[in-house]
Amino acid sequence: MWQQLYAELKDKNFMVVAVAEESRGADHAKQWIDAAKSDYWQLIDTDHRLEDLYNLVNVPQAIWIDEQGMIARPPETAGSTDHFRRMDLKTRTMAPEDQVARQAARDAYMQAIRDWVTTGKHALPADDARAGLPKVTPRIAEARARFRLGVWLRAHGSTAEGDRQMNEASSLHPESWSLWRQAADLDEVGKASGPDFWKRVQALGERPYYPPPKL
Amino acid sequence: MTRILTPTDEVDIKTHDGLWMSAVDAERVTGWTLKPEGMCRAESCVPLPADAVKGKDVNVEAFWKKLGGPVVANDARDVFALGAPADERNAALEGLAAPDFTLPDIDGVPRSLSQLRGKKVFLATWASW
Numbered sequence: 001m002w003q004q005l006y007a008e009l010k011d012k013n014f015m016v017v018a019v020a021e022e023s024r025g026a027d028h029a030k031q032w033i034d035a036a037k038s039d040y041w042q043l044i045d046t047d048h049r050l051e052d053l054y055n056l057v058n059v060p061q062a063i064w065i066d067e068q069g070m071i072a073r074p075p076e077t078a079g080s081t082d083h084f085r086r087m088d089l090k091t092r093t094m095a096p097e098d099q100v101a102r103q104a105a106r107d108a109y110m111q112a113i114r115d116w117v118t119t120g121k122h123a124l125p126a127d128d129a130r131a132g133l134p135k136v137t138p139r140i141a142e143a144r145a146r147f148r149l150g151v152w153l154r155a156h157g158s159t160a161e162g163d164r165q166m167n168e169a170s171s172l173h174p175e176s177w178s179l180w181r182q183a184a185d186l187d188e189v190g191k192a193s194g195p196d197f198w199k200r201v202q203a204l205g206e207r208p209y210y211p212p213p214k215l
Numbered sequence: 216m217t218r219i220l221t222p223t224d225e226v227d228i229k230t231h232d233g234l235w236m237s238a239v240d241a242e243r244v245t246g247w248t249l250k251p252e253g254m255c256r257a258e259s260c261v262p263l264p265a266d267a268v269k270g271k272d273v274n275v276e277a278f279w280k281k282l283g284g285p286v287v288a289n290d291a292r293d294v295f296a297l298g299a300p301a302d303e304r305n306a307a308l309e310g311l312a313a314p315d316f317t318l319p320d321i322d323g324v325p326r327s328l329s330q331l332r333g334k335k336v337f338l339a340t341w342a343s344w
Contacts (some may be wrong), residue, residue: 002339015334017326019318021342026321032343033321041326043318050340052222053314055304062339065313069332074308078339117335126311136304142285145298148220149287152294161289178342185344192344 001060001079003038005110013067014117016040019050021059023151023182047151051178052144055136058177058210064116064123072116072123074132076213079109085201085209105212112215122215132214143173147182154186163187177209219244220296223316234276234286234295241273244297254278313338 006016018040020029026044033042050056054063054075062078063071083098094102115121124132146169154162166183173179180200181192191197201209217230226244230236238249247254253262254273267277275297276286283300307314313336317327328336 001341002337013334015331015336017328017331017336017338019338019340021340022344024343026319026323029343030321032341042321043326044321045318045340049222049316049318050338052299053304053307053316055308056340059340059342062337063313065328065331065336065338067333067335069313069329071308071311071313072335113337129311130309133305133308136301136308138283138285138301141298141301141304142287144222145285145287145296148222148298149289149294149296152218152220152225152296153289158289165287165289181344182342185342189344 001036002040003036005113006038006040009114009117010040012117017043019043019045021045021048021051021178021182023048023154023186046155047148048144048178048182051176052148055134055140056178057134057173057175064113066123071129073213074124074129075134076132077210078213079106080210081105081212082209089198108215109213112213139172140176143169143176143179146172147179150183151186216293218294220294221245222297222299233274233292234279235269235272235274238271238273241275241278244275245278247278249273 002016002018018038020043022029022044023046025046029044036042056075060078060080061075063075064073066072081102083094083102086098087094112122116123146165150162150165150169153165163183166179170176170180170183181197184191184196216227219226219228221244228236228240228244242248247256250260252260254260261281263281264277267274279286279297283302285298286295288295313328315327315329317325320326
């Protein structure tokens with residue numbers, strides 16, 4: 001997804017790090033990584049460690065980091081939009097105007113990255129970057145520990161007990177789509193975007209699934 | 216042996232009665248060292264409840280909870296996960312220094328964010344699900 005942008009900017013002191021939040025591991029992620037034909041870093045995160053460190057709740061999310069290793073923009077939706085919520089579920093297609101709007105939002109996001117790399121635009125002052133950070137609560141911290149335990153138990157043959165820990169993690173941190181969807185996917189490939197997923201999306205009502213970046 | 220999962224590691228430790236272990240093992244698991252004033256790391260020390268130390272043994276569950284970190288276990292209580300305390304995560308993020316991590320690439324080669332100092336980094340997640 002980011003290869004074209006990376007190819008264009010890699011001589012400008014720029015790097016893309018794509019992290020697969022994938023508890024099924026590298027073998028499962030490989031087909032998508034091969035298809036991306038990328039030459040930036042493609043890393044595998046079976047324990048969702050990055051989501052723990054950066055307090056992430058969904059994919060794709062991105063953090064912009066400057067040359068000094070400081071966060072220039074806090075975690076934000078990386079180029080995806082909520083237009084998918086209006087798709088025709090039978091044909092799994094979006095209305096033409098929604099497809100256009102989605103592409104425009106994606107293009108604008110790519111352009112923002114380009115501007116940041118070439119001119120520094122969009123890097124936030126420290127106070128604004130800080131204000132955009134979601135707070136980790138004790139419930140979220142416990143959810144991360146239970147998720148980690150659940151992934152481990154599943155990988156070591158205790159499927160039902162692992163599931164139980166992952167479900168508990170999801171109820172402790174219901175705002176995290178990643179915790180719920182990864183558990184659903186481990187249960188059965190496809191379940192993460194099945195009927196239960198759509199029910200959860202509908203239950204959002206007016207709330208966004210992919211909050212737009214505040215560019 | 217008890218398997219202990221920490222936010223960045225996974226170790227087998229000889230324990231008794233939950234997470235009681237030697238001070239040496241406690242340091243291996245938590246990175247904190249037992250001293251007369253409590254458990255210490257760099258300049259800071261956290262006093263331990265009197266009933267969380269017996270001779271050279273430490274109750275790591277009691278210590279970790281004192282730090283504000285979650286401790287969870289499987290039913291058999293032979294696999295534990297110690298989660299990062301919420302306050303520690305928030306303080307790290309609010310400092311705005313991007314938390315470092317090491318993860319394997321598709322060939323198993325470990326890569327660390329800190330190797331990229333001096334470049335702008337676009338760090339993005341994805342998933343197949």
